[in-house]
Amino acid sequence: MSEPDLATETPPRKGPLGLERPFLQRRAEFEEALARNASARGAEAGASLPRASLWGDAFHRFMKNKASVVAAIAFLLLLAFVIFVPWLSNEDPYALDFSQAYQPPSWAHPFGTDGFGRDLLVRTALGGRVSFAIGFAATFAIMVVGIVYGATAGFLGGHVDNALMRFLDALYGLPYLPFAIMTLAVFGTVNFWTMVVALTIASWFTTARVMRGQIFTLKQNDYVRAAYAVGAKGPRVLYRHLLVNTLGVIIVFVFLELPGVILGEAFLSFLGLGINPPKASWGTLAQDGYTAYQAHPYIIVIPSICIAWLILSAFFIADGLRDALDPRTKET
Amino acid sequence: MALLEVEDLRTHFKTREGEVHAVDGVSFEVEEGSVLGIVGESGCGKSVTSLSIMGLVQPPGRVVSGSIRFEDRELTTMSDKDLEDVRGKQIAMIFQDPMTSLNPTLTIGTQITETIRRHLGLSKADAEKRAVSLLEEVHIPDAKRRLRDYPHRFSGGMRQRVMIAMALSCSPKLLIADEPTTALDVTVQAGVLETLDELRRDHGMTMIIISHNMGVIAETAEQVLVMYAGQIVEQASVTDLFDRPEHPYTEALLGSLPKIDDHDPRNDRLATIPGRPPDLLTPPDGCRFAARCKYAGMDSCAAEPPQLREIRTGHWVRSQHPASERSAEPVGAR
Amino acid sequence: MLAFIIRRIVWTIPVLLLVILMTFAMMKLIKGNPFQVTDRPVPESIQRNLDRKFHLDKPWWVQYLYYVRDTARLDLGPSLVQRNQDVNDVIKEHFPTSIKLGLMAMGFAIIVGIPLGVFAALKHNTALDYTAMGIANLGFALPSFLVATLLIYFFALRLKDYTGLPTNGWTGPSSWILPTIALGIYPMTYFARLVRGTVLETLQQDYIRTAKAKGLRWRIVVGKHVLRNSLIPAVTAAGPVLGGLITGSFIVETIFGIPGIGKYYVTAVTGRDYSVVMGITVLLSVIIIVANLVVDILYGYLDPRIRDERT
Numbered sequence: 009m010s011e012p013d014l015a016t017e018t019p020p021r022k023g024p025l026g027l028e029r030p031f032l033q034r035r036a037e038f039e040e041a042l043a044r045n046a047s048a049r050g051a052e053a054g055a056s057l058p059r060a061s062l063w064g065d066a067f068h069r070f071m072k073n074k075a076s077v078v079a080a081i082a083f084l085l086l087l088a089f090v091i092f093v094p095w096l097s098n099e100d101p102y103a104l105d106f107s108q109a110y111q112p113p114s115w116a117h118p119f120g121t122d123g124f125g126r127d128l129l130v131r132t133a134l135g136g137r138v139s140f141a142i143g144f145a146a147t148f149a150i151m152v153v154g155i156v157y158g159a160t161a162g163f164l165g166g167h168v169d170n171a172l173m174r175f176l177d178a179l180y181g182l183p184y185l186p187f188a189i190m191t192l193a194v195f196g197t198v199n200f201w202t203m204v205v206a207l208t209i210a211s212w213f214t215t216a217r218v219m220r221g222q223i224f225t226l227k228q229n230d231y232v233r234a235a236y237a238v239g240a241k242g243p244r245v246l247y248r249h250l251l252v253n254t255l256g257v258i259i260v261f262v263f264l265e266l267p268g269v270i271l272g273e274a275f276l277s278f279l280g281l282g283i284n285p286p287k288a289s290w291g292t293l294a295q296d297g298y299t300a301y302q303a304h305p306y307i308i309v310i311p312s313i314c315i316a317w318l319i320l321s322a323f324f325i326a327d328g329l330r331d332a333l334d335p336r337t338k339e340t
Numbered sequence: 341m342a343l344l345e346v347e348d349l350r351t352h353f354k355t356r357e358g359e360v361h362a363v364d365g366v367s368f369e370v371e372e373g374s375v376l377g378i379v380g381e382s383g384c385g386k387s388v389t390s391l392s393i394m395g396l397v398q399p400p401g402r403v404v405s406g407s408i409r410f411e412d413r414e415l416t417t418m419s420d421k422d423l424e425d426v427r428g429k430q431i432a433m434i435f436q437d438p439m440t441s442l443n444p445t446l447t448i449g450t451q452i453t454e455t456i457r458r459h460l461g462l463s464k465a466d467a468e469k470r471a472v473s474l475l476e477e478v479h480i481p482d483a484k485r486r487l488r489d490y491p492h493r494f495s496g497g498m499r500q501r502v503m504i505a506m507a508l509s510c511s512p513k514l515l516i517a518d519e520p521t522t523a524l525d526v527t528v529q530a531g532v533l534e535t536l537d538e539l540r541r542d543h544g545m546t547m548i549i550i551s552h553n554m555g556v557i558a559e560t561a562e563q564v565l566v567m568y569a570g571q572i573v574e575q576a577s578v579t580d581l582f583d584r585p586e587h588p589y590t591e592a593l594l595g596s597l598p599k600i601d602d603h604d605p606r607n608d609r610l611a612t613i614p615g616r617p618p619d620l621l622t623p624p625d626g627c628r629f630a631a632r633c634k635y636a637g638m639d640s641c642a643a644e645p646p647q648l649r650e651i652r653t654g655h656w657v658r659s660q661h662p663a664s665e666r667s668a669e670p671v672g673a674r
Numbered sequence: 675m676l677a678f679i680i681r682r683i684v685w686t687i688p689v690l691l692l693v694i695l696m697t698f699a700m701m702k703l704i705k706g707n708p709f710q711v712t713d714r715p716v717p718e719s720i721q722r723n724l725d726r727k728f729h730l731d732k733p734w735w736v737q738y739l740y741y742v743r744d745t746a747r748l749d750l751g752p753s754l755v756q757r758n759q760d761v762n763d764v765i766k767e768h769f770p771t772s773i774k775l776g777l778m779a780m781g782f783a784i785i786v787g788i789p790l791g792v793f794a795a796l797k798h799n800t801a802l803d804y805t806a807m808g809i810a811n812l813g814f815a816l817p818s819f820l821v822a823t824l825l826i827y828f829f830a831l832r833l834k835d836y837t838g839l840p841t842n843g844w845t846g847p848s849s850w851i852l853p854t855i856a857l858g859i860y861p862m863t864y865f866a867r868l869v870r871g872t873v874l875e876t877l878q879q880d881y882i883r884t885a886k887a888k889g890l891r892w893r894i895v896v897g898k899h900v901l902r903n904s905l906i907p908a909v910t911a912a913g914p915v916l917g918g919l920i921t922g923s924f925i926v927e928t929i930f931g932i933p934g935i936g937k938y939y940v941t942a943v944t945g946r947d948y949s950v951v952m953g954i955t956v957l958l959s960v961i962i963i964v965a966n967l968v969v970d971i972l973y974g975y976l977d978p979r980i981r982d983e984r985t
Contacts, residue, residue, distance in 0.1 A: 177689065181690075181962050182955075183958045183959060185920070186954070186955045186958060189940075189943050189951075190697070190951065190955065191700070193951070274817055275818075275819075275921070275925060278925060278928075279924060279925070280940070294819060302827070302831060305823070305827055308819075308823055312817050316817065319815040323814075
């Protein structure tokens with residue numbers, strides 16, 4: 009295992025009783041190594057104009073990576089499917105036609121029909137819209153909360169940082185699904201917004217921790233000191249120098265969190281806590297399909313494959329982005 | 341017959357941009373009991389040469405052609421299994437960075453005894469006894485207790501001594517020391533070199549020492565190879581090389597060493613060799629040093645690759661303008 | 675080292691308190707009208723009982739302290755739905771099943787995942803590597819409800835005559851197989867990918883080159899030098915894996931009709947049995963926290979550098 013880089017390693021955190029928490033630190037190391045590497049390029053590029061060369065270079069490196077390009081295309085295809093199919097289709101996704109119930113995939117209905125005779129191609133696409141909407145909204149919220157929390161902790165440092173991070177570590181002790189379920193129960197109903205909030209509340213920890221690590225590390229750079237020396241005030245430094253340099257990490261995390269959130273929504277829906285009909289998401293479609301899978305397996309298979317498609321493409325995009333933003337990754 | 345005979349060794353690395361000719365036609369012999377020094381700057385191929393001898397070149401690199409004969413056995417065609425028998429027992433190697441060259445999760449004792457038990461088949465107790473005596477030989481105090489320690493408990497210099505002990509544990513005939521002192525503090529370097537020398541004489545070992553530091557080579561080696569851009573550019577005994585260097589590169593190397601007693605004001609700035617080594621993806625057609633050479637003639641040097649020739653007994657050089665053949669002012673001096 | 679262990683254990687207490695506080699706070703938020711969630715009015719005697727039990731006349735922080743005290747005494751209160759059952763009873767009835775399933779799934783994940791990762795790394799960039807990682811990626815991406823459903827569909831329904839596996843229930847060893855695999859696949863992929871990464875990284879290390887230079891047999895190099903260093907992170911990963919198992923068990927238990935704590939939790943939530951919900955959540959948190967603790971301590975024991983730091 010490599011020696012820690014003394015200049016940039018986040019110091020082992022001492023808790024209130026003066027001990028370190030290696031487990032949580034090790035687990036965070038994966039996330040922080042990602043973050044640290046991605047930011048190093050930004051740090052090297054200097055303060056005010058990192059964007060021009062950084063993004064151009066990164067874009068080229070990303071394009072060279074075959075897996076990432078394929079993943080990006082797959083992701084865009086999925087988005088296109090979700091956006092355009094309902095728009096272009098003549099089928100009414102809400103029309104009930106029991107004579108057409110449970111038709112297996114055919115030319116008329118490429119994805120078949122469900123128990124109410126509704127065309128599944130369109131329903132899947134519409135469901136995708138809902139899933140994506142929830143996904144993007146929740147991811148956005150996670151980013152906002154995580155960035156604010158983490159950047160505050162990292163930037164302010166000292167006791168504030170300590171307290172915030174202790175609290176965060178405690179939150180890790182709460183199991184994901186139960187926590188989300190309880191949040192939904194607090195709201196009483198499950199609609200788009202409550203789902204977004206529930207998912208956000210259960211998932212923001214990792215982002216917060218990584219952002220804190222990032223800001224904390226970047227803060228120690230000389231160019232930050234230089235900025236203060238010429239009279240820049242705190243918020244300006246934070247925004248202009250620190251956050252800007254974490255953009256790369258943030259983007260990678262968007263693609264890491266998005267599938268997690270969509271999967272979480274799917275799980276919750278599957279357990280019966282999903283969005284109310286007739287609005288559907290992939291998760292609720294899967295749940296519908298589950299009730300009839302013995303005779304008609306395709307109903308559950310199709311939305312699940314959509315979810316898997318999303319997860320895989322997002323994951324490989326994140327991988328590619330991470331490599332693209334960090335020119336020093338080893339060739340293995 | 342020499343202990344080690346390397347003939348026209350070529351080791352290339354396949355990269356996305358093409359094939360890098362890291363070692364491109366290297367030949368030399370090492371007589372039993374002698375010390376060969378290989379000197380050159382980073383990237384000249386000296387480490388890759390030593391790794392090629394041991395069969396430790398990792399993909400994407402591989403030995404493309406050439407012969408490496410150790411005690412009249414051909415190493416390049418040996419099976420992995422046979423090579424494993426040779427390594428550690430007949431030929432041993434110590435590496436540059438003692439911090440990372442030892443397994444952090446195993447005790448020193450385990451790492452030494454595993455080699456001994458592997459090659460000499462000793463029992464655990466006997467192997468440990470031998471390990472203790474080896475540690476004592478390399479001047480590690482409190483050896484018996486230290487066997488139980490992990491590498492991070494040792495300082496850099498001591499770790500290197502442990503590496504030496506490990507390498508010598510099975511009394512190899514040949515020891516290859518790849519930059520053994522480069523990662524160490526200057527104050528520690530001398531001690532380690534001394535230990536190496538002492539052990540070499542005590543065990544009657546042959547040694548190849550690789551370094552980019554001329555001082556280290558001057559101290560330790562008997563014969564010296566100067567490498568540049570994957571080739572040998574000069575070969576001589578150590579005294580002859582330092583007294584009368586022939587190749588412009590060697591001269592430049594020696595010239596760039598700061599001298600403490602040099603009062604000539606013209607030499608107040610450290611001399612450097614302008615330019616950079618050539619790209620080994622597509623090595624130049626002619627002399628590889630031509631682009632940086634003071635004496636390079638415009639036509640022949642850049643077009644024709646010079647061959648290694650014996651300019652006087654025991655002194656070989658690969659250059660069209662070796663020192664003893666230069667008459668008047670340098671042609672095309674820069 | 676002992677001092678470290680003690681300190682580490684002591685440190686979990688504030689974490690537990692915080693977790694209980696959060697769960698308690700959430701429950702308080704849900705409890706608008708906690709006892710009128712069903713259409714049937716709550717009988718007077720039960721109402722009085724519950725009031726006393728939950729100290730509803732006292733300020734919230736007192737209620738919290740009472741809850742903490744009760745929890746420490748392992749008294750999690752009565753079930754709101756099953757009128758004659760305590761939360762503890764519910765747990766005792768259902769929890770062992772979940773533990774068993776969880777352990778088996780973990781075992782499956784380790785026994786299959788780790789060797790898979792090791793081989794993929796050793797045969798890096800060959801067909802074996804790609805296949806192994808392809809399987810791993812698929813297992814990681816496909817939602818567990820699909821995997822579970824497909825497993826049932828193929829092995830229990832279609833191939834019923836060949837395998838004789840039940841689709842449902844928790845009756846004998848044959849009924850354990852499919853749920854274990856369904857639950858274990860996701861953690862298996864996690865381990866496989868993680869171990870592959872760490873082994874690949876370890877293989878690049880200088881000390882592996884030293885080991886080879888010493889002439890050690892390759893299988894010794896791998897078994898002794900490579901694995902020892904690359905499996906340590908896998909141990910550390912047990913924490914998030916455990917979290918995933920808990921999450922996953924909800925789905926798997928529901929699909930396979932296994933009477934475990936996960937299935938009961940879902941029933942409790944939909945049935946608004948808040949004390950059960952809280953009790954189980956706290957229990958699950960305790961498990962996660964304890965698991966993290968164990969892993970932390972184990973990690974120090976395994977890596978000699980950390981061991982030294984701590985003594």
